[in-house]
Amino acid sequence: MTLSQWQPSRKSDVPLHRQIEQYMKDKILHGEWAVGTKIPSQRTLADMFQVNRSTVTAAIDELTSQGLLEGRKGGGTKVVNSTWSVLTAEPPLDWSDYVRSGIHRANSSIIQAINQNEPRADIIRLGTGELSPDLVPADTIGRMFQQINPGVLSLGYEQPKGNRQLREAVADHLKGKKIHVSPSAILIVSGALQALQLISIGLLKRDSVILTEKPSYLQSLHVFQSAGMRASRLADG
Incomplete structure (x- = not known):
């Protein structure tokens, strides 16, 4: 779990424990x-928010009474399943059901044929925007890599949610x-x-109708259909 550098405001009329609760x-x-x-533990949260531990305890107690948190002896405090049933009438997502559903439905025969022929060396793949091997500036790319400072080039794994700087840039753009x-x-x-796959299994409901343009590349894929939905084309005019 990661926490931002957020701090409760001591100038606000809202009590500190209410700010932390929200x-x-x-x-x-x-x-x-x-x-x-x-x-995190109450002591850790108190250090992060620079408040007394009793302030954090009051916020956690309120969230526990609302059914959002649950404390267990020796197991710390966790977000509990009653969270969603308290805050919304919709049932929680059954992720195990999605896992059991297995493989997506196959793409259309045309898309399958394209995928099968993509490795052919005598075909330039315009669909993926890749250059023909003889058009790739291999020598120029090689010289560029020789000029790169090894200390700047990171080959480590990114954070699970993606590059932090990129996510910060996206957040600033959305503001x-x-x-x-x-x-x-x-x-x-x-x-x-x-x-699209994450949207189909995480945000949309089964039996939903997905409206797409005509023509649309989505019509050749079965992402939504695999999640129990139906794709329909918008009528012209």
């Missing part, structure tokens, strides 16, 4: 603290559009297809 509740509501997440979200609530995906 901050932690927002983390839960926005999905940053998922069900089962173990929150300009009146969308306020913390970098820890942003997930960087490998491509649009993965994003």
Whole structure:
């Protein structure tokens, strides 16, 4: 679990423990603290927020009474399953059901044929925007890598949610559009297809109808259909 550098305001009319309570509740509501997440100890939170431990205890007690947190002896305090049943009438997502559902439905036969022929050396893959091997400036790229400072080139694994600087840049960009979200609530995906898959299983409901343009590349993929939804084309005009 990661926490931002947020601090309660001592100039606010809202008591410190209420500010901390709302901050932690927002983390839960926005999905940053998922069900089962173990929150930091009261002593750690008190140090982070620079308040007395009793202030943190009051905030946690209130969230516990609301059914958002649960403390267990020797097991710390965790976000509990009753969170979603208290805050919304919708049932929680059954992720195990999605796991059991297994493989996605196959793409259309045309897309399958394209995928099968992509490795062929005599074909230039315009669909993926990749250059023909003889057009790749290999010598120039090689000289560029020789000039790179090894200390700057990082080959380590990124954070699970993606590069932190990129997520901070996305958060700053969204602020300009009146969308306020913390970098820890942003997930960087490998491509649009993965994003659509996460949307289909995490945000949408089964039996939903997905409206797409005509024509649309989405019609050749079965991302939504694999999640029990139906894609429908918008009528012309």
